[in-house]
Amino acid sequence: MDPVILDCTQLSTREINAALGGLPDGAAARVMAPWGRHNLAVGLDNRITVRIxxxxxxxxxxxxxxxDVVVDGFVGWSVAENLMRGTVRVRGNASECAGASAHGGTLIVEGDASSRAGISLKGGTVLVAGDVGHMSGFMAQAGILLVGGDAGQALGDSLYETVIYVGGSIASLGSDARVEDLTDDDVLTVKRLADRAGFEHIDPGNVTRVASARELYHFDALAGQRY
Incomplete structure (x- = not known):
């Protein structure tokens, strides 16, 4: 079956998303001339392939x-926000909040991601080939964030049960984030994810594991009154 062609110069965003949502499982579509268009390929629950x-x-x-969504270019804020299932692959850089609150599925960014990548992650997987900006992994509750390059300041601030792997340097850790020893299971996990994303530059046995110190799980209202 040939892919369905959807041209942004001829169709509104609502018309494009309605057409995508009406395709049967196994179908493919090409979204042409996006030119920075917002909200493309959102709210879909059919198993189709979309190329922007x-x-x-x-x-x-x-x-x-x-x-499965592929973007042949850069994207703005909040790509794959609240992703539940499926894959979003960006063949360029991503702006702020990539993969925010993703409950499932996988976001793959082949370039860099800006600040707050994987913020409030809730079970999804975010794979970034390059660098991520400050506050990435902030309040991330479950899932995995893999960074092939460097991480900015306050990585994993207020981290819960998400695990962060960083192939490069870390500018600083956020509150309640700590570096932990890498296990054999970690190495296998990183290898599997790097292979899936096509990140050949990542050495699975030479990444830094960041996880929660679990000291902020319970709020102590009297902590400031003790002396």
Whole structure:
């Protein structure tokens, strides 16, 4: 079956998403001339393949529970936000909050991601080939964030049960984040994820594991009154 062609110069965002949502499982679509268009390929639960041919805007692939989305370019804020299932692959850089609150599925960024990558992650997997900005992994509750390059300041601030792997340097750790020893299971996990993403530059046995120190799990209202 030939892919369905959807041209952003001829169709509104609502029309494009309605057309994508109406495709049967196994179908494919090409979104042409996105030119920074926001909200493309959102809210889809069918198992289709979507290729966005060019740079796109905010919230690409958000709220999806099934499709595989590829963006041949850069994306703006909050790509794959609240992703439930499926894969979103960005063949360029991503702006702020990549993969925010993703409950499942996988976001793959082949370039760099800006600040707050994987913020409030809730079970999804975020794989970034390059660097991530400050506050990445902030309040991340479950899932995995893999960074092939360097991480900015306050990595993993207020981290819960998400595990962060960093191939490069870490500018600083956030509150309640700590470096832990790498286990054999960690090495296997990183290898599996790097192979899936096609990140050949990552050495699974030479990454830094960051996890929660679990000291902020319970709020102590009297802590400031003790002397």
């Amino acid at each position: 041919e060019g740079n796109a805007g905010y919230f690409i692939g958000g709220l999806c529970a099934g499709p």
